[in-house]
Amino acid sequence: MAAQSLNNLTSLGAGVLGGQIAWHSAFYGKNVVVYDLYNDSIDACKIAHQTYADIYKKEMGGTDESIAQTHARLSYTTDLAAAVADADIVIESVPEVPEIKSDFYKRLAKVLPEHTIIATNSSTLLPSQFAQDTGRPEKYCALHFANLIWKMNLAETMSHPTTSYETLLATAQFAVEIGMIPIPIQKEQNGYVCNTMTVTLLNAAQTLVTNGISTPEYIDRVHMIIHRGCAAGPCALIDVVGMATWHNVLTHWGKELKDDQMTANAAYIKEHFLDKGLQGLQGGEGYYKYPNPSFAAPDFIDVPDVSIAEEIARLSMPS
């Protein structure tokens, strides 16, 4: 039996993913409030939404009218109580740092209406870690989206031991109503299906960079040659994820798994990107420079001119 539609969404966190979930849901007809702790993040989100307006016109069949309606369905605030006052569902996209999420849920619990469902968009943490902090474990689950939500349109649903069936039903229905392909996760799993595979790949690529084994362009070339037809390699994907979130993931899991290589990878990202103000795709530069990154050139994985031999020999010399 269908659940009642969840029409009022509050997107908690206005960063890369919170901004995308908010825009996309509004495009699909939901009323959306965007909340963030910081005014600067709200301002950056509004700018991102202007960019998405162009993308949705080009790639999602958006018209002047539907884009105007999308803007009209969106509002923005740094007042948490006001942000959630009318919410049927809130989707949490605050930083991938357990202490921040835990504190945030405790604040949220004090102001959230009784009927509201909470979904976490965490990339790698488990709902059972935070269920008690929410004050409503039965109305709490994960609904995990992928970056570039309009074309990577999957949504993974994951429960913890006391999530109710009604919560999962309404959440899965919400996902379909906003154009997602829902993917059920049958047991709690750090990283769901998507990031169990993706974090492993990205961390492997990161290790090759950190340890000076190869360069981002050559690593991505290998990936794109052995997966002919795919549009990007793992270093380009790291840019899409964003350096702040990638750093949080590596830092947390390096410590949790006592994995020194992951911890070294986190330090590399901090030194080479975050300390220089480079955020990845959303900020215009990460491993590549945007809007015209070299991996997107039509000849990126063509057989190169023979003059490349000098560069290949130099880079292959014993170090």
Ligand SMILES: NC(=O)c1ccc[n+]([C@@H]2O[C@H](COP(=O)([O-])OP(=O)(O)OC[C@H]3O[C@@H](n4cnc5c(N)ncnc54)[C@H](O)[C@@H]3O)[C@@H](O)[C@H]2O)c1
């Ligand atoms: N980036 C990705 O590719 C991706 C994909 C899927 C899921 N996620 C998950 O989504 C969540 C957010 O990731 P992101 O990449 O959007 O991060 P982000 O750094 O781009 O955005 C986080 C936002 O949270 C805000 N914030 C910081 N502290 C806060 C607090 N105490 N209360 C409220 N807001 C606060 C920041 O101002 C920022 O706008 C993480 O759990 C991440 O794992 C990220």
